[in-house]
Amino acid sequence: MIIEFGLYALVLSLATAIVLSVLPAVGAWRGDANLMAVAPVAALGQFVLVTISFGVLMHAHLVSDFSVANVWQNSHSLIPTLYKVSGVWGNHEGSMMLWLFILSLFSALVALFGGNLPASLKANVLAVQGWISAAFILFIVLTSNPFLRIFPPPPEGRDLNPVLQDVGLAIHPPLLYLGYVGFSVCFSFAVAALMEGRIDAAWARWVRPWALAAWTFLTAGIAMGSYWAYYELGWGGWWFWDPVENASFMPWLAGTALLHSALVMEKREALKIWTVLLAILTFSLSLLGTFLVRSGVLTSVHAFASDPSRGVFILAILVIFIGGALTLFALRAGSLTAGGLFAPVSREGALVLNNLILTVSTATVLIGTLYPMALESLTGEKISVGAPFFNLTFGLLMLPLLLAVPFGPLLAWKRADLLGAAQRLFFAVAAGFVIAIAIWYFENGGPVLAVLGIALAFYLMVGALTDLWFRGGFGKVPFSTALRRLAGLPRSAIGTAFAHFGLGVSVLGIIAVSAFQTENVVEMKPGQTVEAGGYVLKFEGMKRGQGPNFTEDRGTFSLTKAGVSVGQISSSKRVYMARQMPTTEAGIRTFGLSQFYVALGDLMPDGGIVVRVWWKPFIICIWFGALIMMAGGFISLSDRRLRVGAPARRAKKVAAPALEAAE
């Protein structure tokens, strides 16, 4: 009964979404305040209904109600409660429900916190959110109903895919979707503004917090997914340029560009048309990602069993929304006025460079991802475009951007002094090289290119701090005054420094791991040792074990450094009972920023076991950098100027303009 209630709530939410799609837009068009006032109510109502529906599905998973096909296919009575919860979105239907839930959440947030928006803009934004919601609810109800029953109810479920039985599944998809779907708000703002035909700096101020929030969550989601794949798959890799990874990376790149161009638009009223286009493109890439992952055109861990009608449906959604928005853009873009002027060497110029490089890089990733599919559907020829393609194109294209990043915050708006900025960065460059050569020395050599790469990473880090150093006036004024000035800086400046610093930390991890990691594949018998990264790994032996829903062969190893024991590592091969599916659990030990990574291979007939041993120096930096970027995002979000609702209040204050002038 409760299951049918969930479906009923979902269908009702469709009705609400349709109301939300139509009435407020008509109201905004006719200037009817009553119709526009429907928007927040309908958005909140839709959120409540979708939440009920999602809650019912979660309840069915929690109590293991195997009369529901979705629960039967993706759960098991014996799995831990955490996996029963995360199993809700560990399948196609459930993950679409999560998508919808987060979309409705964002609509509700706009309804709640959009109090300072002009009534007609708010009504239109929510109406566009309503269109997207209606399309996706329709998709779920027609092709991916999670509430389908089976009769007679089977006694036991078929288990969640063992690879997904991990805490990563509880964290990665919700964070990723908060990012992916969060960009829908930027899209809706863009479409609403185009419908009204009026875009100004205030629009950018309203959009930026949403873009920033979505970007922050997407950063966290991608980093989390990368770490999960790293430890779960047992391949020791952290990024595979797999189409599904690219699907989440492209909105991130475009979203990063959007954040920066919205800054120009907010401060200087320039790049208006471009910013609106980027807002549309970013969410279009999110939709494209959803299509790639959900339609079954790809084979990957993320593409659960698929059915062609779904692919066609999502493709239709894709075409209607992207095509519609771009058509509207083409019709209206001409009537938008161009904004402020600036010299090529200026803060604006630097941000234009950022946008140019980010969008071109996004385009190369897009080409590399779609080309094999296009070629196959046109000629039937099957090719694969792998990591070498992306490393060569994306890697080289991003290089100038990385060099330019520390310059950005040091340049003044309108017209800047490039030489002055370069002089200020001299210390960053010098520090980068000194540290890089030191690391190179301690790692006992390695490719000379690695020195340049590591110097680049430290240049990014020190460069990010350089901006704060000069703004605080360290070295010129007393230390305490400088600290006070630093604390008084706008949070967005500190957030920027964090994000740029985090980028440097990630680059350091990527370069160091690529240059200095060691990999050994050896056959080991108990008592034998292998050396990596200065540590000696000794195989202690194998032991059988039993988990709640799997059996495992666990290999235990001890680690010593210079004869001193530093701990144990164990890696296991598991067989999950319900599906009779084997997995490898890697053994990882962290030493500072580096990791020792052990994965078991096959048992040999003579009693030995194949072991794969990696030493991964500085690898933690890759994800740690993403965490710092995320922190930067949150710090920037807490800036009063950006906080939703703040601009209206600030306008009344007298002190505020002075603060802005100081930036």
Place this chain on the structure above:
Amino acid sequence: MTRKQKRLAIISGGVGFIVVAVFLVMFAFSQSVSYFYVPGDLAKADVKPGTRIRLGGLVKTGSWVRGEGTTSTFEVTDTLSTVKVTYTGILPDLFREGQGVVAEGAFVAGSPVFVADTVLAKHDETYMPKDVADRLKAQGVELSGKEKIK
């Protein structure tokens, strides 16, 4: 600089960057794209030694032999023809005889043995790589998902 010159500087810089990107993409495609074959294709297609390809098919039952250390050899078949493959490293968990596999690597000059550096088998129990399934179907081989090939 006048307004026009500024705009020209920005636009020409942008166009220059895009041109560089296009050449880079074309160069990278020519270097790093690998074609997919099943054993039956190899006779027709003239694959030069050293050219990276992806070889897909089923692991022939009874063909998997572990050699010295971590080297294994096995045969990949599309039921019509077979190719012998050697691989050094750890085979994926789901590598089994009679099931689908994709091996990446190249032929060495003067030898009919395919030297793989990567072997893929997906993390799903009923997995048959889509590329393999499509191609085998095109060759008239019916698949049920649980293949047993003698």
